[in-house]
Amino acid sequence: MRYSLKAFNIDCLMHQYKISINTLIIPNVMKKITHGIASLIVASILFFACTSKQKSDKELPRIAIAGLLIESSTFSPAVTHEDAFRTFTGDSIFNLYSFFSPDSLIINEAIWLPTLRASATPGGIVTREAYESLVQKTLNRLEDALPLDGLFFDIHGAMSVQGLDDPEGDFIVRIREVIGTDVVISTCMDLHGSVTPRLAQNTDLITCFRLAPHEDALESRRRAVTNLLSRLKSGKGKPAYKAWVPVPILLPGEKTSTRVEPGRSLYAAIPSVLDNNNVIDASIWMSYPWADEPRNHGVIVTYGDDKEAVGKAAEKLAEHYWSVRHDFEFVAPTTTWEEALQKAIASNKKPFIISDMGDNPTAGGAGDVTWTLTRILENPEFKKSNGKSIIYASIPGEAFVNRAVELGVGGQIDATAGAEVDNRYAPPVRIKGTITAIEHKEGRDQVEVVVKSGNASVIVTKKRTAYHYEKAFTRLGLNPRETDIVVVKIGYLVPELYNMRADWIMALTPGGVDQDLMRLDYKRINRPMFPLDKDMPDPDLSAQFIPLSNNIKR
Template sequence: MSAAATRPRIGTGGMSIEASNFSPHRSGFEAFNFTKDGVLLSRYTVLAPEHENHDASVADGATWVPLVHARSLPGGMVEPVVYETLKAELIEMIHAQGPFDGFFLDIHGAMTVVGRQDAEADLTRAVRAALDETSAKAGAPRTLISATMDLHGNVSADLVENCDLITCYRMAPHEDEQETKTRAMANLITRLVDGTGAPAKAFVRIPVLLPGEKTSTRLEPAKGIYEAILPIEASEGIVDASIWVGYAWADEPRCYATVVVTGDDAELASAKATELATSYWDARDDFEFVAPAADLDTCLAAALAPEAKRPYVLSDSGDNPTAGGSGDVTWTLTQLINDPRFAEGGPRTVVASVFDKDAVAACFAAGPGSAIDVPAGALVDHVHSGPAMLMGTVLQLTEGDATSGRVAVVKVGSIEAIITERRKPYHQISDFAAAGLTVTDADIVVVKIGYLEPELFELAADWMLMLTPGGVDQDLIRLGHKNIERPMYPFDTDMVAPDLSATLFPAIPAGT
């Protein structure tokens, strides 16, 4: 398409979830929010005129056609009927509303579907085929696909081959989510307006699989490795450079770290992809947890020390619902309830959370201030622990929010245990406020998370990461991966250095 032509018409859609293979939870229709029309487009702040991230060159640089997108909180593997329903609807809408000049594919990269392998590549192949069919039928040029992903996605050569442009976040925590989506959109518009077609793609598989809690870009070596992307991206002949850490709680052959560099200078793209991959491989032994990490007893000793700063935040990492944990493992809560240091008069300790609709109903039936004796949690994940026995007082009852449903807080000794009707991560101060609690004056706050999201990071006077059991256990060795390609670090620490030369997917000229 020439600069004088009308602005390109770009379709958008996709499916996004992080899905743990090691959690008994299954993500059905209830887990997903299906969006279309303006609601879908409202996901992208760059398109919103009233938002500070608005960029007219992107918003007005194309005609954006929303198709369908499905998004879920991280959880267990996706039920096949959910995936097939989304895929069929998306393909049908491409055929009905195509052809398109470009397609913005919004995926996560860590979606595992029960009984399937490499779901994102399968979805991308289907989108690619539908776009090609509609273009051919209309006698239109080949549609360019630009994919945006989480850096915790697992990227196969198959996925890369079926995308024309591909990029991912460069920050963990993901403070650059919208910036990344904007970059993927802008790169797509530029290629369409300039008529430069699809650039070459240099792909390198790195046989390293690490949890996100060891690869935060707040710390070295990830900080420096990701900072090295910017001068590469600014090089003449390069469009984008990306590094994927991968998703450690999936169990598929595509689970590994990845580098993809795209550009019109194929030789330079290949060299820079190998350069980035080598820096990641060379640093494999240097990655450390984002905070002091230890077992529960060690973390409690630190949090209860007289000199400990308040509030002291403890990350219950094994059941992090935003990494794929079920969100109802009660192992930590039960340990605290049985610990005499948390009897009445002990440190005020807020524990978030487990979900159990019946337990919440029992608390509402009893009423505020009432004595309660109710089991809670372990309805989905009863592998790691049974229900927590809450024998105490109903402290708070609220309507919660759209994610949690109704919320009950039960006081057991000095513990304030948050029970929700539905899976709910507690990562913002407003989450606790919706439960009727103030946490700025708590002694200890226990949250199901890995590295702390920005508001929790600001809240914490000090914190530790607890190495607790669950569907997203940080101890990858004891999880029992069976389908990853070996050798792989850290499973095979004595493995020989891998070949990190790039696989090159050649450029595809416009009009092909």
């Protein structure tokens, strides 16, 4: 093939490679060479640099990115439809991961082919229609991206779908049917997800978060990506061995937080079992207790190139996990709603935060259970002039919000909200008071309203939402730091609320993510299971070696 120097835009190439004639030619020599000849030399250099770069690009691995994330409670009457998912396609996916920024090292290590990544606030079971739609859109984009060397598969691991057990396992099988078994798949998950043998076999490098709350989410995803790059660039490809150990423990995240023992030491033990390529990574999944499915139980997965080391690492972590099962306690004092409120009223610390746990939307609750708010508005403490101040965040009520928008700030409203999805514990709650704020969220079909009823400021939203940040309150004209009591629909406090609290208690309230697991009507999980069966015998914690993904496990 013949190449013409005229085919090169010399100025553009010189700018791209940050080269100038003056930097290429020794000044004394420059006097003896005409500018035209110098340009020819530069063009020749750039020609070889460009063809070398083209060759280098061809050698870069082709890695796709895909993901589908939600945790879904089967104990909630809520149902999740496709419009609940925030979907990113193409290059917009890069904005979700800071390690793919233009100035990062990773971005230049591969030819990245982002396909589709969808996530939703935890909620009820996903409709089969929504699941099939999102999966098929992903498969179509993956097919367009072929051929591939690798795939970064970003999932939560606790998605429930109507009529389908193990959705993530089903999804990865369908991915394999499109991309083939030669592609190396690296999967990152939430530690509250579940790993079946099918999911473990069809992925090659699998990891999960090591902190709860998940302050290491990006770090864990980066680990999944860098491990994938390392195996592809080195030519080692799929690790030779994967060990899987089921641990019959099923506990809520509020009892397994890594802020406290024994969760802190259990997860801190992971680095001690890693050994370069012998044991590349190890992970501990706590699973998700609010889905009544056989796959839900603790799991250990390790992988690497040394069979004995991989097996021993998995067994060591599994035995550690089982040995501390009786030591898991709630991360904060936990009691009934009545006692929690009494403690908050008696306290002189601001803010005293109460976690209204049973309907926590970030764990899969419907978010519209009115049981707690009904009791707040009935309490005389929040009606008297010298009573304690309280913020409640939040209750959804679209009709209520629409009426408030009509009335405007300063208007008087008397209407009901909540219990449109989950009315098992209380009917819609009547809220009567003054509208103090109306906030329209840009780019989202969301409106938030604050109603002052006595000393209680109630946040009512068009759509259910979680309140994790101080600015979520302050932009509504609320000052949580100077409020006596702040009630949030949450379990363990996320970092910003945790740092804001002057005191904190978790209330065992009812809902689709009830923290009192003994009140849940399990029918399908494997038994015996700790702590439901406290006197169960010790399980077999021997490592089970999972076949490589060379054959698709359906």
